[in-house]
Amino acid sequence: MANSGTLTRRVVPIAAAVLLGAAGCSSDTGGTAAPVPSAQSVSAESTASVGGTSEPSAASTAYTATTTRVTGDNGRVRYDVVLPQVAGGDPAVAAEFNQSVHAALQDQIDGSAGERFTLEGRDESKVAHIGTRVVAGLLVTSWNADPPGAHPTPLVATVVIDADSAQPITLGGLFPDLHAGLQRLSEESARLLPATAVGEGFERSGIEPAEANFANWIPTPAGMEIHFADYQVGPHAAGLVVVTVPWDRLDDVIAPALRAVVRS
Numbered sequence: 001m002a003n004s005g006t007l008t009r010r011v012v013p014i015a016a017a018v019l020l021g022a023a024g025c026s027s028d029t030g031g032t033a034a035p036v037p038s039a040q041s042v043s044a045e046s047t048a049s050v051g052g053t054s055e056p057s058a059a060s061t062a063y064t065a066t067t068t069r070v071t072g073d074n075g076r077v078r079y080d081v082v083l084p085q086v087a088g089g090d091p092a093v094a095a096e097f098n099q100s101v102h103a104a105l106q107d108q109i110d111g112s113a114g115e116r117f118t119l120e121g122r123d124e125s126k127v128a129h130i131g132t133r134v135v136a137g138l139l140v141t142s143w144n145a146d147p148p149g150a151h152p153t154p155l156v157a158t159v160v161i162d163a164d165s166a167q168p169i170t171l172g173g174l175f176p177d178l179h180a181g182l183q184r185l186s187e188e189s190a191r192l193l194p195a196t197a198v199g200e201g202f203e204r205s206g207i208e209p210a211e212a213n214f215a216n217w218i219p220t221p222a223g224m225e226i227h228f229a230d231y232q233v234g235p236h237a238a239g240l241v242v243v244t245v246p247w248d249r250l251d252d253v254i255a256p257a258l259r260a261v262v263r264s
Contacts, residue, residue, distance in 0.1 A: 063089035063135060065127035068098075070105065077109050078146065079119040084127045084137045092166035097135050097159060100168060104139050104157035111155075116146040122154060124240070128218045128225075131264035134169070136160045136218045138227065140240070154240055156227050158216045162261055169219075171211055174258055181253045182209035185245065189214075189226065189233075192243040198234030206232040219262035223247050 063086045071080045083105060085098045108119055124140040137159045144152040160169045175181025189207040194200045206228060207213055216227040223246040233241050247254075247263055254262070 063087070063094065063130050065130070069121075070102075074109070076116050077119060079105075079109060079141075081105055081119055081121040081139075081141055082125060083121075083139065084125050086127055086130070086135060086137075089135075090163065090166060093135060093161055093163050096166050096168070097137060097161045100159040100161065101137055101139055104159060105141070107157065108141055108143070108155050112143070118144050118146050119155075120144075120152075124154075128158075129220055131163075131219070131221075131261075133163045133261045133264040134160065134219055135163055138218060151236070153236070154230050156216050156229050156240065158218050158227060160217070160219060160262075162258070164261060169258065169262070171214060171217075174255060174262070175253055176255050177253065178211070179209065181250075182211060182214060184250060184253050185209070185214045185224075185226065188245040188249055189243055192245070193233060193241070196241050196243065197238040198241055202233045203231075206234075219264075220244065221263065224250060224262070 066085045066087050067082045068085050069080070069082045072078075083101050085101065086094050088094065105119075120142045122140040122142050124138060126138055127135070128138045129136040139157045139159070141155050142152040143155050161167070162169050171181065172178050186207050186209040190202075190204070193202040193207070196202075213228075213232070214226055216229070218225040218227070223244045225242060225244045228241045228243075230236055230240060247259075251259060
């Protein structure tokens with residue numbers, strides 16, 4: 001990760017399902033989310049239904065968006081984060097999603113080796129999309145040196161679960177020819193970024209066709225929503241930059257079996 005005050009971008013890849021070891025934590029969400037090691041308390045914060053379209057199918061309405069608060073201090077990292085979670089629907093899909101979000105948080109806790117820092121939740125975190133065949137979430141936390149540095153830095157992670165297989169969808173799975181898929185994302189990002197806060201002067205190294213540059217993405221009906229890390233394509237002052245690549249620009253590089261899944 002980066003050092004306090006000079007934190008460079010850190011892209012947390014889509015978390016695979018990782019069963020985190022128990023650490024005396026409990027959750028009253030009624031779900032199957034795994035506890036984060038060193039967590040001192042886990043409690044349900046809120047529950048809200050998420051609809052995918054004006055006429056959602058039975059599959060999409062079977063899942064309910066919930067949140068779980070995770071707090072703790074492992075001696076190096078103090079954290080207080082509200083995680084997006086899902087309940088209902090296929091238990092295997094819900095478990096995979098919830099465990100993957102916990103694993104993404106653990107990746108952030110394990111970052112910045114050798115220095116003490118804090119992680120706090122941010123309002124952007126959410127169950128971002130519940131489709132008929134896919135469930136996706138966004139985790140955004142605020143990283144700050146302890147004692148505090150110049151300013152907090154947001155960390156971003158996304159989770160995308162195929163509701164048919166109850167497995168994460170990775171970039172390698174989405175694009176049979178990974179290089180071709182990444183090259184297309186790079187080209188499309190160059191086309192879309194000038195209309196964002198970073199403008200024409202965006203950082204081109206941040207959109208090179210490397211897997212880490214596009215690790216944080218969410219499928220939406222409109223297209224592939226790419227979330228860039230802080231500093232990745234522009235200055236901190238530009239905020240977290242997001243572009244959405246329409247599916248019709250990606251259809252020829254996406255695995256045929258996943259086209260309908262990610263569009264749902």
